[in-house]
Every structure is written in structure tokens, then in C-alpha cells.
Amino acid sequence: MDNTPGGIPVKVKYSDRRTLSMKFDREGTLIVSAPLRMKEKEVRDFLNDNIRWIRKNYVKIAERKEEADRIRIEDGGAALYLGEELRVRFNGRCRVHKMGDELVFPDDADMDTYVRWLKARAKEYLPARLSYRAYEMGIDYRQLRISSARSKWGSCSASGQIVLAWHLMMCPPESIEYVIIHELCHRLHMDHSKAFWAEVERFMPDYKKHKKWLDDHSYIMDIL
Ligand SMILES: [Zn+2]
Incomplete structure (x- = not known):
């Protein structure tokens, strides 16, 4: 099984356990843990029964990924500081400092900086x-x-x-x-x-x- 009924990527892992459970990994793949001899139909029914939860959380993870991708120390990037999303700006050989809604970096700055x-x-x-x-x-x-x-x-x-x-x-x-x-x-x-x-x-x-x-x-x- 590769996808949920709604087209969300799924990986089913069978192991010595009694119940079904599921969670999303960071990439947004739904990891379902199932008992060893469970039939695929039962897993499908479980996914169908929980489709609302699955959709809701999949959207959340996609949004977070998008937020995380914005954090980059380069032109057009953003940096977080005390809960504020600041615009990244480069300015010669300055020391890193906050100015208004910008975080100003020296020209050679990167994530390590x-x-x-x-x-x-x-x-x-x-x-x-x-x-x-x-x-x-x-x-x-x-x-x-x-x-x-x-x-x-x-x-x-x-x-x-x-x-x-x-x-x-x-x-x-x-x-x-x-x-x-x-x-x-x-x-x-x-x-x-x-x-x-x-x-x-x-x-x-x-x-x-x-x-x-x-x-x-x-x-x-x-x-x-
Ligand atoms: Zn505690």
C-alpha cells in the first residue's frame, strides 16, 4: 500500500504488536504500525475510518515544512528570533544585528553564522x-x-x-x-x-x- 484513499503517502510496517497505530514522519509520510498477520483490507478500513485526522495532520505538516523552508541565511531568506520572522539582509562586514524587522548579516554569513x-x-x-x-x-x-x-x-x-x-x-x-x-x-x-x-x-x-x-x-x- 503506497497511498491513503486521499492520495497521502503511506508506509505500513508489520511487527509483533496487537493494535494498529499511525503517525506522520517529518517528510509527511504516514507510518502505520500493524500487527504481523493483519489483512490489508483491515488496514485500509482503519485508514478510511481515520481519514479526517489524516488529512488534517497532513496539511499541518505540509505547512510546517513550508515554514521551515523559509528559514535560510541568504537573500530573500528569513530568520527566527524570539518568535519573530525577520528578513535576512547582508551588509558588508558588519556584525550580526537586528534592525527593525531585519536581521543583518555580514556578506560571508551562512547558517553557521x-x-x-x-x-x-x-x-x-x-x-x-x-x-x-x-x-x-x-x-x-x-x-x-x-x-x-x-x-x-x-x-x-x-x-x-x-x-x-x-x-x-x-x-x-x-x-x-x-x-x-x-x-x-x-x-x-x-x-x-x-x-x-x-x-x-x-x-x-x-x-x-x-x-x-x-x-x-x-x-x-x-x-x-
Ligand atoms: Zn517536564
Whole structure:
């Protein structure tokens, strides 16, 4: 089976499992996991039953891919900084800087230049926000490490080390605050229990909106 009824690319993987499940990969192929001896007709019925979900999510992934493709350090490209999409402009031998809705680069800049700039911004911005929030919330932590791991926006270890991804510098300030609050709340609860989320909500009543932005934009960790 290569396509869904709606023409969306599908790959069926058979394995030793009991139920059917599906998810999209980053390229927009629907990966269906099916039990070993399941008949193709059953898989087809499953896809037909879920066609609305499949279409909706396929469109979402296509839109994200388009957004990701816009991020390029070249003429006509765009760069993300604190949730804003800035136009890329080259200007001789200048240092990277933001001017209005433009991010200005030296003529020889490329993606690495942009990454180095974001990492340098992260080293200033994230420690300042984290120590401010920790003070305000009355929660302590041991140290902050800024990471390049693409799998997570942040984490907090049992010993109190907080890790934040420099990729956060591409996200809106409110979403960065949400990650910081989330990790600090792990100092109170090392799980994602109801009690944990109640603490997050206490410190940031509208956190769901900012969490959703991050969930919808996790692809930006893969661009760089
Ligand atoms: Zn967590």
C-alpha cells in the first residue's frame, strides 16, 4: 500500500504488536504500525475510518515544512528570533544585528553564522531569565546548562541541574518563560502529575497557549 484513499503517502510496517497505530514522519509520510498477520483490507478500513485526522495532520505538516523552508541565511531568506520572522539582509562586514524587522548579516554569513549568533544570545538571555524566574517563584536550582540537543526544549535533573536548548532563542518570549517555569516546577515535582501541572498553572495561568506554540513548532529544532 503506497497511498491513503486521499492520495497521502503511506508506509505500513508489520511487527509483533496487537493494535494498529499511525503517525506522520517529518517528510509527511504516514507510518502505520500493524500487527504481523493483519489483512490489508483491515488496514485500509482503519485508514478510511481515520481519514479526517489524516488529512488534517497532513496539511499541518505540509505547512510546517513550508515554514521551515523559509528559514535560510541568504537573500530573500528569513530568520527566527524570539518568535519573530525577520528578513535576512547582508551588509558588508558588519556584525550580526537586528534592525527593525531585519536581521543583518555580514556578506560571508551562512547558517553557521546564524547558529553561533543564536547560541551567543542564548548565553545572555537564558541565564538571566532563569535566575529571575527562580527568584520570583522562590525555587532554587543548581546550575544551568545550555544544550544543542534537538530532542527537548528543556529538562531538569533530580540534582537540580536545568538544561535549556539554545533553539529556544527562536521562540516567542512567553514560550521561553513557559519552559523555564516548567523546568523550575520539576524542582517541586519530578513528574508530569496533576500536582505538577497545577503548579505550572499557578505560576503561568495561560501556559497551555505557550506550550501549544512549542508543540506546533518543534520542527524548528531540526532546521539548525
Ligand atoms: Zn517536564
